[in-house]
Amino acid sequence: MSEQNIHKNKETRGFQSEVKQLLHLMIHSLYSNKEIFLRELISNASDAADKLRFRALSQPDLYEKDAELGVKLSFNADAGTLTIHDNGIGMTRDDVIEHLGTIAKSGTKDFFAKLSEDQSKDSQLIGQFGVGFYSSFIVADSVTVNTRAAGAPADQAVCWHSSGEGDYSVEDIEKASRGTEIILHLREDEKEFLSEYRLRDIIGKYSDHIGIPVFIQTAERDEEGKETGTNKWEQVNKAQALWTRNKSEISEEEYKEFYNHVSHDFAEPLAWSHNRVEGNQDYTSLLYIPSKAPWDMNNRDSKHGLKLYVQRVFIMDDAQQFMPSYLRFMRGLIDSNDLPLNVSREILQDNKVTQALRKACTKRALTMMERMAKNDAEKYQTLWNEFGQVLKEGPAEDFANREKVANLLRFSSTHSEVAEQTVSLADYVERMKEGQDKIYFLTADSFSAAKNSPHLEQFRAKGIEVVLMHDRIDEWLMGHLPEFDGKQFQAITKADLDLSKFEDEEEKEKHKQTEEEFKSVVERTKSYLGDRVKDVRTTFKLQDTPAVVVTDENEMGTQMAKLLAAAGHDAPEVKYILELNPEHALVNKMADEPDEEAFGRWVEMLLGQAMLAERGSMDDPSQFLAAVNKLLA
Known part of the structure; x- marks a missing residue:
């Protein structure tokens, strides 16, 4: 009343x-x-x-x-x-x-x-x-x-x-x-x-x-x-309090209802894990994987989803010390009997109990996802579609669990050529060709750009699968994921790419001879471009494309430079290597051009095309357009 x-x-x-x-x-x-x-x-x-x-x-x-x-x-x-x-x-x-x-x-x-x-x-x-x-x-x-x-x-x-x-x-x-x-x-x-x-x-x-x-x-x-x-x-x-009850006494419906209460989310959770641990540590955890991403998930400073209780007394929301940032979408609570009741965020930061609980909660969360990926691929795909972008932060943030997180990652690839990210790295390794010892990947602005990249031509011709990465975070991810299952990653846009192991002796001999014959054209192109490119080379990885640009193994890639620029950082200038396809009609037409001015127009057109395919832009579009117009006229 x-x-x-x-x-x-x-x-x-x-x-x-x-x-x-x-x-x-x-x-x-x-x-x-x-x-x-x-x-x-x-x-x-x-x-x-x-x-x-x-x-x-x-x-x-x-x-x-x-x-x-x-x-x-x-x-x-x-x-x-x-x-x-x-x-x-x-x-x-x-x-x-x-x-x-x-x-x-x-x-x-x-x-x-x-x-x-x-x-x-x-x-x-x-x-x-x-x-x-x-x-x-x-x-x-x-x-x-x-x-x-x-x-x-x-x-x-x-x-x-x-x-x-x-x-x-x-x-x-x-x-x-x-x-x-x-x-x-x-x-x-x-x-x-x-x-x-x-x-x-x-x-x-x-x-x-x-x-x-x-x-x-x-x-x-x-x-x-x-x-x-x-x-x-x-x-x-x-x-x-539900988490204090015996698991065998709690129905599935009660777990779902408690999730709604603790998360303020009315959708059902994808999965949960309720654990009581006694011994060196004495705590209870109840962790949930939501079915929908929170609105601010992509903000790394957003609130985490765990509540902290000490001896069943509520201490704080957003207890981020107990879960790494790449698992910030997890919901639930942890109730510790080992922490003091007057614990603060500052005390939690360097507390040994906190570190042990964080390690245990992280392991529990990853195990939940591993089981889901193994036993219910459809449900895991739902998880990936909602939280995949955040999970990709894991290899850089959590070195101890890098292999576990890598197993959970999903990508597009040339195997299925659909935009939905359904291919695991384990799937890729299982399908590798005989003699293949590297995982080939390509990063791009979009799935369409990746799927239609000229860098893929020889891979398709030789039946070699390539992982297609088209999320903004992917270039950064690959900087922290050098290998998987003992296999090195290889970006197919790098100059050190070598596909000769997939060629027979006759092909190798033919390519060696063509490269020798084409040396003068390479030198002539280098002389024209000067320091606008890092180098000019021949390549045999192309079929329908006359030229591409690539970067040295240790040079920053195009996507990383774009990522830094979008974040407002001063990205260093990327120096490209121009690779010419000596078996393409346009390249041969350029090679046969005796007039230096006309030769220069061919070089401008081929370099401009290659830069558009790689970056989606060029430094001087007017120079490219003038060359194309004169060639067409």
């Missing part, structure tokens, strides 16, 4: 523009799963209790440790109100304005960008983006929040009220107890939530596993089942 409050110092404030959009969406669009509002509000109340327990470690006078923390639900059918009351940390006036008047996350635009016409999917985004409180307006035409921060006097409580339009009011009130009371004034067509049985059903479905009791106000009945006219509080949920 609502407490009696004395109101003063009232002010009306406008919502942040993104909140206006969000409220409009809640009120007018998201009706597919209306009951989520209660799950979100109870989950927020549970968080408030966790925060109070943590704050009380350093300020024990904030609450009596023996006093039971909980959530109470009551409703008034006549007034059409549903009230959710907790005795957790509460909020100050500044907290109320910050948390209920704005959306602090910078990704609000991403939230709206992800919305679609599929409202069932849209509702899954609500908790993920930290806007769960506003789901109240799916069922309520106005919401009142009365709150008092733990440790604050009774006359420093605050009342927040809004009808979900453009503004809200804030005023000081007196409130007898700490915590937060949310009063929902339900719409006429949402009165189903004024039913004890409906509320019990929702609590059992979504909140059975949270660590504090949830009470519902129910009418007392006599022995004949008739209401006596008085009310009592009855606990509805188990109120036992």
Whole structure:
């Protein structure tokens, strides 16, 4: 029931523009799963209790440790109100304005960008983006929040009220107890939530596993089942933290529901792992792999998904010390009995227990993915499509597990020639030709650019598979992944590429003779280009293409230079080697040209074509165009 409050110092404030959009969406669009509002509000109340327990470690006078923390639900059918009351940390006036008047996350635009016409999917985004409180307006035409921060006097409580339009009011009130009371004034067509049985059903479905009791106000009945006219509080949920229970007692559905609670994600997880470890270390971990990437996953500074508990006391969200950055998409918690209750992020940084737990959690997460890749390729492909870009950070970040991470990587290749990344490095090695001792790869801006690269011509002719890498991170990845399964990686755009082992003696002799005959053309081309290129050579890896440019083995590649430039860094100039195909008609026409000026035009055209194919641009397009126009004329 609502407490009696004395109101003063009232002010009306406008919502942040993104909140206006969000409220409009809640009120007018998201009706597919209306009951989520209660799950979100109870989950927020549970968080408030966790925060109070943590704050009380350093300020024990904030609450009596023996006093039971909980959530109470009551409703008034006549007034059409549903009230959710907790005795957790509460909020100050500044907290109320910050948390209920704005959306602090910078990704609000991403939230709206992800919305679609599929409202069932849209509702899954609500908790993920930290806007769960506003789901109240799916069922309520106005919401009142009365709150008092733990440790604050009774006359420093605050009342927040809004009808979900453009503004809200804030005023000081007196409130007898700490915590937060949310009063929902339900719409006429949402009165189903004024039913004890409906509320019990929702609590059992979504909140059975949270660590504090949830009470519902129910009418007392006599022995004949008739209401006596008085009310009592009855606990509805188990109120036992799920991870503390025996695995054999927990159903699959309960694990999924707990994932929804701990991650604020309404989609089902792909997999989870629940482990209790005793011995040198004493801890419990419950790790989940989500089925959808969080909106800010590509930001390496984004919040990690693990919560830290010490002896079942909540300590912190975003416990990034327990999982490497390339696994930041993992969700769940770790509950340690070895860390002190007053542990801070600074203490965690260099703590030996932390390092051991990080190693164990990383191993557990990678094992989950390995099993999925081995036993359910379709499900693993879903994982890869969502999180593959982040997993590619692993070999550079986690040397100890580099081989394990490499086994999890997926790419496109010339074997299937589809853009979807489905080929593992183990698949590639298994299909290697007899005598092949290197893994050949090509990096490019896009799958189309990779698939149609002239560098692939001889590989296709000889039936040699090439890994096609077209993610921006791939060039950087290959700088930290020199080998796999004892096989060296070889970029096919490098000058040290040697395919002679796949040629017979007759071919080798023919190429040697052609190279000797073509020496004068190479020298003539070098003389014309001067220091515009690092070198000019003949190549026999081409069929339909007259020329390509390549880089030395230790020279920065094109894609890495583009990556650095896109990041705002000064990338060193890449010096290319021009390779000419002596068996191509255009190259032979150039070679036979006696006029030096006309010869120069042929060189400009061939170099320009090669640069376009490799970089998608050239230093002086006008010079190339002038040469082509004169040749055509």
